[in-house]
Amino acid sequence: MIRHVIFDLDGTLVDSCGVCVSILSDMIADRGIDHAIDPVGARPYMSRGGQDMVSALLGPACADPATDLIDFRARYAAYVTPADSLYPGVAEAISQLHAMGLELAICSNKPQQLCEKVLADTGMAPYFRVVVGGRPGVAPKPAPDLLDQVAQQLGCASHEAIFVGDSELDHDVAQAAGMPFFFLTYGYAQPNWTPRAGESFDCFPSLATALAARVARAHA
Structure with missing residues (x-):
């Protein structure tokens, strides 16, 4: 039973893809990099682990994957996930x-x-x-x-x-x-x-x- x-x-x-793309897009904008994340293409990365997702989707805005993941998670902790x-x-x-x-x-x-x-x-x-x-x-x-x-x-x-x-x-x-x-x-x-x-x-x-x-x- x-x-x-x-x-x-x-x-x-x-x-969670929309939330992740929004946070990562803010990170890209803050770094002054001309790069846009494809929200459809981003979806398979959601199950690949945080560091792989962050580094792949930040693209040219990625500095150091481990440090970028810390930044991403800190922003996520302050983000209200909509119902x-x-x-x-x-x-x-x-x-x-x-x-x-x-x-x-x-x-x-x-x-x-x-x-x-x-x-x-x-x-x-x-x-x-x-x-x-x-x-x-x-x-x-x-x-x-x-x-x-x-x-x-x-x-x-x-x-x-x-x-x-x-x-x-x-x-x-x-x-x-x-x-x-x-x-x-x-x-x-x-x-x-x-x-x-x-x-x-x-x-x-x-x-x-x-x-x-x-x-x-x-x-x-």
């Missing part, structure tokens, strides 16, 4: 899943502080019992370490949870942890990529319907 649902954050619940950054249907469906008694959690490579801030900004924080973001000394996804920490804090075995994500990275971490995977096609995966295992959904409400059906079957 599935009692726990663990979600990736960026590209799964929140479309309409949530993908369509996420707010309503998360509320419904929580009301059904499912224990919900977050597993993200985004730094812990930023995970918590984005959830608070978008009004989603009260629904998640456990939030595990990136932190020093813990290997990021696709290593299973962060997902293992979520399961430990939830007190669940891998077969008692589903991991929901939007990219190859999320699929690989679920496989490494031995956890069932649900794939959302609208996120930051490479075009035309499909998971080797698990179910796929084109919108968040259809995912929520499938989860609700599983709960109903388990209680029948």
Whole structure:
């Protein structure tokens, strides 16, 4: 019986690309560099790790990737993520899943502080019992370490949870942890990529319907 649902954050619940492009564009402008970020071309970089994303999208405005990432994250910490950054249907469906008694959690490579801030900004924080973001000394996804920490804090075995994500990275971490995977096609995966295992959904409400059906079957 599935009692726990663990979600990736960026590209799964929140479309963070617009926020990232806005912050990075401000950095470019502050440096007086003539460079524009393609918001569509930027999307696949959202799941490639902070330093790779920042250096690639800053382009000629990139000075030192590690230092630029620190600057980017400091600006992100002061940026209010708008509630309409949530993908369509996420707010309503998360509320419904929580009301059904499912224990919900977050597993993200985004730094812990930023995970918590984005959830608070978008009004989603009260629904998640456990939030595990990136932190020093813990290997990021696709290593299973962060997902293992979520399961430990939830007190669940891998077969008692589903991991929901939007990219190859999320699929690989679920496989490494031995956890069932649900794939959302609208996120930051490479075009035309499909998971080797698990179910796929084109919108968040259809995912929520499938989860609700599983709960109903388990209680029948």
